[in-house]
Amino acid sequence: MNCPVCRQPMIVLELDQVEIDHCTTCGGIWLDAGELELLLGDSVEKDGFLASFEADAAGGEKHRRCPICSKKMEKVVCGAEKRVRIDRCRRNDGIWLDEGELEEIVTLSSLGRHNRVLDLLKDMFAKKAQ
Ligand SMILES: [Zn+2]
Ligand SMILES: [Zn+2]
Incomplete structure (x- = not known):
């Protein structure tokens, strides 16, 4: 891909x-449909966060x-303050996250304390930097 x-x-x-x-x-990072849900794992906050996804009519960024x-793909904003703007396939193939956006999502959605993804991401980028 x-x-x-x-x-x-x-x-x-x-x-x-x-x-x-x-x-x-x-x-x-590209996540196939359903992979974000898997990464966010089981938590009450996850449902609220996933429900916050909203098409961003304002656009502005290049598609x-x-x-x-x-x-x-369409622009979608997410999180309580709609601060993170990601790209989502209109057929729901998956979502595209620019560098740092997955970390932002995990942090913003208050999932960090339940979740290993943030640590894994840190590991991943620490390895890359070496
Ligand atoms: Zn690239
Ligand atoms: Zn697609």
């Missing part, structure tokens, strides 16, 4: 038994194309 931003082939990483596609060039179906 190629990165929707730089069109380079992405590598597959295993994060808490979920396979994610990661672009080492721009640091973005990316879905790496699976090649159609333009």
Whole structure:
């Protein structure tokens, strides 16, 4: 699968038994449909957070194309303050997160304390930096 931003082939990483596609060039992450739910795990906050996803009519950022179906993705904002803006395939193939956005999501959604994903991400990027 190629990165929707730089069109380079992405590598597959295993994060808490979920396979994610990661672009080492721009640091973005592609999650197939359902993988974010898996990463966020079991918690009460997860449902509230996932319910906060809302199409962002304002737009502004450049639209990316879905790496699976090649159609333009829609901008979606999420979190209590709608601060994180991500790209989502309109056919629900998955979501695209720019570098740091997955960490932001985990932090903003108050899932950090229940969740191993943040630690795993830190590990992952620490390894990359070495
Ligand atoms: Zn990239
Ligand atoms: Zn798609």
